[in-house]
Amino acid sequence: MDKSELIQLLIEREELYKFQARVYRREVDKKLIDTIKSLEIRSDSSDLPEALGVVRASAANSEDPLTDFAVDYARIFLGAGIAKGIAAYPYESVYTSRDRLVMQDAYEAVMKIYRANGIGKLDADLYEDHIALELEFMGILCRRAIEFAEVGDKKALEENLELQKEFLKDHLLNWTKEFFDSIRSCPGSNFYKGFASFTEAFLKMEKELFDL
Incomplete structure (x- = not known):
């Protein structure tokens, strides 16, 4: 892969990570709906465009x-209105801690990673191991990788890509399958269920990209 191809790949990955971070971070607005309608997906896999099609159809039918x-x-994400039932709380700690609580080991681990990489509090209202913030962190790393590639800093680029690989393996891939299954089990429209499948397909592509 030459320099221009690498940069283009990093740009596409950055955009998709940040797009998905926005989806899970807060409720939809008109700008997000418009983005969904106009988003173009280049993928060798049919899973990503098919999942996006489910999301678009749900929006069109509402x-x-x-x-x-x-x-x-x-x-789905806040458990509002649920006395007994299924919710998909979007925190890694809930899926990786023994008592399924927030602010456990995963929270501490990702917070240390963010701080070690010069990233402060990403959102005052969310704990650091929220799915949106983990996706946003990967988007930030992609942006930095673009800058390293553009100036030809091979060492910094290699270290950055290794950090992306480790964060993907140790965090995003460590808990999201159960999270996505929980979303698809919740009552409601196909909008977030489609997004769950979209992100699941995207992370599968990322796993293959890094040969994990």
Whole structure:
């Protein structure tokens, strides 16, 4: 892969990571719906465009997507209105700690990684091991990799890509399968269920990219 191809790949990965971070970070708005409608996917796998198609169809079939998907978001990710039932709490600690609680070992681990890489609090309202922040961190690393590639800093680029690989393996791939399964098990529209499949397919591609 030559320099221009590498940079283009990193740009596409950065955009997809940041797009997905926005999806899981807060309720949809008109700008996000417009982005979904216009998003173009280049992939050798059919899984990614098929999942995006499910999301687009759900948005198209809703008379009031902003309200409908805000209700879905609150029910699925915040457990709003649920006395007994399934929710998909978007924190790594919930899926990797013995008592399924927030702010456990995974939270401490990713916070140390962020701080070691000069990244402060990414969101005042979210714990560091939230799915949106882990995706955003990978997007930040992609942006830095682009800058290293552009100036020809081979050593910094190699270290950056190794950090991406380790974070992907130790964190994003460590818990998200159960998380995505939980989203698909929740009641509601296909909007976030489609996004779960979209991110799952994307992370599978990332796993193959890094030969994990």
